Amino acid sequence: MGLRDSIAQGALRRVHVLLVETPGWAEVRMAVEGELRLRGWKAATSPADADILVVCGAPGHELASVCARVWSQMPGPRSRVTVDVTRDVSTALDSAADELGDDDAQRRDARARPTSMPQGLDEHSSVDHAGMDHPGMPGMDHSGMDHSDMPGMDHSGMATHDHTTMSGPSGIPLASGAPDRDGLEMDVLHVPLGPVLPHWHAGLVVDCVLHGDVIGQAEAKVLPAAGVPVGLPPDGSAGGEQRRVVVRNCDQAARVLALAGWPSAATRAQRIRDAALVGAALADLGAQLESLVRTVGRSRLLRWTLRGIPAAIGAVGSGEPVTVRERMLDLLREAAQSAGGASERHAASDVASQQELLRALPALIEGTDVATARLIIAAASLDTASLAISGAMRHE
Amino acid sequence: MSSLLNPAWALLAAVVLGVLALVGAGVHGMVIARSEGRSARSGALSPVFELARLLRQRRRRTVAADVLLWRVGCGGLVVVALLKTAVIPFGSWILADIPVGIVWFNAMDVLLWAVLWLLGWGANSAYGLIGGYRFLSQAVSYELPLMFALVTPAVAAHSLQVSEVVAAQNGLWFVVWMPVAFLIFCASVIAFSSWSPFGTAAGSDIAGGILSEISGVDRLLVLAGRYALLTTGAAFAVAMFLGGGAGPLLPDWLWTLLKTLLLLFVFVALRHRLPAIRPDRLAEVAWIIVLPLALLQTLFVAIVVVVGR
Numbered sequence: 001m002g003l004r005d006s007i008a009q010g011a012l013r014r015v016h017v018l019l020v021e022t023p024g025w026a027e028v029r030m031a032v033e034g035e036l037r038l039r040g041w042k043a044a045t046s047p048a049d050a051d052i053l054v055v056c057g058a059p060g061h062e063l064a065s066v067c068a069r070v071w072s073q074m075p076g077p078r079s080r081v082t083v084d085v086t087r088d089v090s091t092a093l094d095s096a097a098d099e100l101g102d103d104d105a106q107r108r109d110a111r112a113r114p115t116s117m118p119q120g121l122d123e124h125s126s127v128d129h130a131g132m133d134h135p136g137m138p139g140m141d142h143s144g145m146d147h148s149d150m151p152g153m154d155h156s157g158m159a160t161h162d163h164t165t166m167s168g169p170s171g172i173p174l175a176s177g178a179p180d181r182d183g184l185e186m187d188v189l190h191v192p193l194g195p196v197l198p199h200w201h202a203g204l205v206v207d208c209v210l211h212g213d214v215i216g217q218a219e220a221k222v223l224p225a226a227g228v229p230v231g232l233p234p235d236g237s238a239g240g241e242q243r244r245v246v247v248r249n250c251d252q253a254a255r256v257l258a259l260a261g262w263p264s265a266a267t268r269a270q271r272i273r274d275a276a277l278v279g280a281a282l283a284d285l286g287a288q289l290e291s292l293v294r295t296v297g298r299s300r301l302l303r304w305t306l307r308g309i310p311a312a313i314g315a316v317g318s319g320e321p322v323t324v325r326e327r328m329l330d331l332l333r334e335a336a337q338s339a340g341g342a343s344e345r346h347a348a349s350d351v352a353s354q355q356e357l358l359r360a361l362p363a364l365i366e367g368t369d370v371a372t373a374r375l376i377i378a379a380a381s382l383d384t385a386s387l388a389i390s391g392a393m394r395h396e
Numbered sequence: 397m398s399s400l401l402n403p404a405w406a407l408l409a410a411v412v413l414g415v416l417a418l419v420g421a422g423v424h425g426m427v428i429a430r431s432e433g434r435s436a437r438s439g440a441l442s443p444v445f446e447l448a449r450l451l452r453q454r455r456r457r458t459v460a461a462d463v464l465l466w467r468v469g470c471g472g473l474v475v476v477a478l479l480k481t482a483v484i485p486f487g488s489w490i491l492a493d494i495p496v497g498i499v500w501f502n503a504m505d506v507l508l509w510a511v512l513w514l515l516g517w518g519a520n521s522a523y524g525l526i527g528g529y530r531f532l533s534q535a536v537s538y539e540l541p542l543m544f545a546l547v548t549p550a551v552a553a554h555s556l557q558v559s560e561v562v563a564a565q566n567g568l569w570f571v572v573w574m575p576v577a578f579l580i581f582c583a584s585v586i587a588f589s590s591w592s593p594f595g596t597a598a599g600s601d602i603a604g605g606i607l608s609e610i611s612g613v614d615r616l617l618v619l620a621g622r623y624a625l626l627t628t629g630a631a632f633a634v635a636m637f638l639g640g641g642a643g644p645l646l647p648d649w650l651w652t653l654l655k656t657l658l659l660l661f662v663f664v665a666l667r668h669r670l671p672a673i674r675p676d677r678l679a680e681v682a683w684i685i686v687l688p689l690a691l692l693q694t695l696f697v698a699i700v701v702v703v704g705r
Contacts, residue, residue, distance in 0.1 A: 010448030013441075037432045040442065045604035046523070048456055048611040051449070075456045075611035110454075191522040198600040213526040259601045261592060261672020264431050271433060301593070302671045370526055371674060374601040 004103070011051075012101050015041045017093075018050035018074070020067055020195070021202035022225045023388035025057030027277070029202070030251060031086040032056065034274040035093060037267075045198050047073035052096045053080040058227040060388075063195060063203060066223070070196050076113075077106040180211035188216065193373075195223055199255040201377065201384045206361070213369045218362035222387040242338040246276040246285060249335035255378045256328040257296070259371075260306060268292050269332070276339075286339035293332045309372055312357065312364050312380035324379040354387050409481045409491055416631075416656065417623035418443060424664045431668060450616035458519050458609050466518025469606075470614040472511030473621020480504045480628040483558050487641040487649025490559060497558035498550050501632055502543060505588045508625075509535050512590060512597065512606060515618065519609035527605025531597035534587055534675040537682035538594075542584035544690035548577040548697050549636045562640035569639040573700070576693040578637040580686060585629030585663065589622050592667040596675060630659035 017036055021029040032054055036043055044050035047070045055067055071080055079099035081092045099105055180186040193206040203223040209216040250273035257266035272288050296302065303325060311327035322330075357380060364380075365373035421443035429439025457463065483490065483497035494500060509532065516528025550556050552574070553564035561570075571578045587594035590606070598605045610618060634640060634655040641648025643655075 007448045007452055010445045011452045014445035014449050016449070038434075040429065040432075040434055040438060045600050046608040048609050048615075049604060049607070051453070073456075075454045077452060077454075189522055189525075197603055210522065213529050257671075261596065261599060261601075262670070263428075263592075264668045265671075267431050299671060301673070305671055305674050305677050307677075369676070371530075371596065371599070371601055 008101050008103065012097055013040070015039075015051050015097055015100065016044040016049050017041055017052045017054055018044040018047060018070065018196070020053065020055045020059070020063070020070065022055070022057030022059045022063060023203035023222060024225050024228075024385040025084075026202060026251070026385065028056040028083050028086055028089065030247070030273065030277060031089045032083065032093070033270065034277070035089050037270070037274075039093070041093075043198065047071075047196075048075060050074050051078060051100055052093070053078070054092070054096070055080070055082045057084060058082075058225055060224040060226045063223040063225070066195055072113075076110055078109070178209075178211070178216065180214055180216060186211040193370075199258045199374075199378060201382050203384045203388055204377070204382065206365070206373075206377070208365075208370075208373075210370070213371075215365050215368060215370065215373055218365050218373075220358050220361045222358065222384045224388045228389070242282060242341065243276050243279075245338040246282070246289075246335045247273050249331040249338075250276065250289075252378070252381065253328050253331045253335075256324060256331075256375060259374050259378050260302060262299075262302065265292065265296055268295075272335075282339040282341070286336050289332055289336035289339055293329060293336060296332065297329055306375065309375055310364070312361060312376055324375045327379045351386050351389075354383050357382055358387060405489075406482075406491055409486070410478055412486070413477065413481050413624055413627060414620075416627045416660065417620060419657065420623050420627055420660045420664050421446075423661050424667065427665055427668050446619070447616065450612055450619075453612040453615075455612040455614055456609070458521055461520045461609075462518045465514045467614070469511050469513075469515030469518050470610060470617050472507070472514070474617055474624055476504050476507050476511060477621055477624035477628050480625075480632070484628060484631045485558055485562055485635050485640055485652070486631075487647065487652050489649070493557060493559045496556045498546050498556045498561070498636075501558075502546055505542070505584075506539070508588050509539075515610075516597065516606040521609045523602040523604070523608040524606055526602050527597040527599075527608070530599075530605065530675050531590060534594060534597065534678060537675065537678045538584045538587040541580045541682060541686045541690045542588075544687070544694050545577040545580040545584065546636070548574050548690075548694045551694060552697050552701055554701075558635055562635050562642075565639045565642065569637065569642070571637040574637070574693055574697055576689050577697075578633065580690055580693075581633055581636065582629075582659070582663070585626065585633065586666065589625040589629065589663075591622060591626060591663065593670040593673045594678070595667070596672050599672065626663050627656070627660055630663060631656045633659055 017032070019029055019032060033043065035041075047053075051074075053067070053071055053074060059067060071078070077100055079096045081096040083089055083092045176188055177185050178188045189210045191208050191210050193208055194200050194204050195202070203225070205221050205223060207219045207221075209218070250269045254266045254269035254273065257269060268288075269292060272285050272292065275288075276282070276285055306323065306325040309324040311322045311324045361377065361380060361382070364376050368376065422440045425439035425442035426436040427439070429442070430436045480501055482492045483494065483500050485493075512531045512535075513528045516524040516526075516531065518524075549561050549564075549570050552570060553561040555561065555564075564570075583594070586592075590597045596605075598607045602608065607615065607618060631652070634652060638655050638659075641652045643651035646654075
């Protein structure tokens, strides 16, 4: 038992956590991210990479079914936990880690897992996959091959270049073909981006038709929460509004930086954000933000690699074409100014303009590759929480 | 230079490679811990914990995966790195001092095209596939400059034999008069290891890309393979450009070790400091600027060699 125990002990020092954020529970997600950093744990990039599934908030029906699928795709040993409020984060992670280290519980879990799941981790499954079009983590399943419910995209009569065999294994329809943006005949894959993706807006799903890694058509929606989202708490202390701006802007800039593949800069933005969340002196944060703006602004490599990628301004539309990089720098500058005491009163993001932005999003990413689309989406100030509330109210 | 065509030495070489790769991973852990606000020391052991974690984790399968080719992709990185060690001198020892050592090394990194593509393709997953596409388009950019960067020391040494190239640097290291080739080689090592800033194939924007579907021991092999590739790349750069084991006072094997570790640390530290370079942007620069520069470097060296005869 000695070796097995010490391996388990070692494994628990470096737990990978997959985060699912329900629209409205951004604050809890940020708290988890901060806690992971403190513990030296890691945010997982996909279910295959995850030990613990942390669901922040109360997901609605659709998002909950996505969580269930993601859970079924985690390799194990695994554990899951739901966190509703920030103060529970640490204890929730502790209890999840305990479960992870409990060999007996893990063995029971492994035995209880279906050997042939409809979600399809098992290649012997002969379940009909048509109709299984829940958005989940695309890629780990058949979703790429599923064209059965896309009117107008059914080119199955055309020559197909399938990725597997001509017989359509496991009941999966073969990939169909369609001309891409250059008019070349390409396989098309139907892939939902989100709602469980690193550095992604909570609850957002963008259903894409992919030609290779180029997005042909896209459709965006937001999955609602089950309950009333709790936004950042109204901070009674002086500088509450400024603090909110710092938190929100740093979070968004960190996303863009992470997607630009610059981890050190993204971590700096996140640390400033987390310091603002726990009430650090805004003046200190302002200085740190200005230094971050200088570092990021100076990088020629970043300027070159993000050149010409347009930002979706949407609600705040000024008419000037702005790049993703400029937008991200603006966010950081605005945060620095807020931390310095400037209090521009921002119009609260009203639902109508958010819906307009959501509707405008597909047109912006059609014809771009996935990497570019991810940057455009991350730089768009999409407040999925307000959209999720309005969506939930419409359903009622 | 003495060839050591004995299985026991080959085993020892694999162990040395493993230890160096682990040290590289430890340094990476320290860099990350520092940037996240923990002590650097707390990060040094993170690769060991990661190892324990991946040994404990189960493997997984996806629907209609091409299991055979997928597993070939998972194991391939380590195999390629091990095959590369055959021609890398360690001080005055070398496992197989074949007359075409440089070609051998290059042939091995061409194998990576297949290995990383299979890794992305085998899972039957959209994100893996995109990762595979990204790696191939990046490979189209780095491969030719890499080949010319490797040709340059061979031209100067009149030989494709690694030991000859090391011997030819007696007095003047090749990095001094072929710095462009050295830089291109280093960048290519980072690129074929799919390491940032050339790591978009495993980017977090596509949920880990080529890594998105693998877990457990498969993931361990791929992650270890990447560090091993960086290590062998650094060690080969030492032999090609940094005079091999040449240096004052210390024995030559120790110099090889020190230079290799230094270069490895630079590779590892770069990951965190630079934004990713997108393959589509890289293509333009690689073909219009870097490839002509590599050719000019080779031409320059060739002229010096011919005139100096």
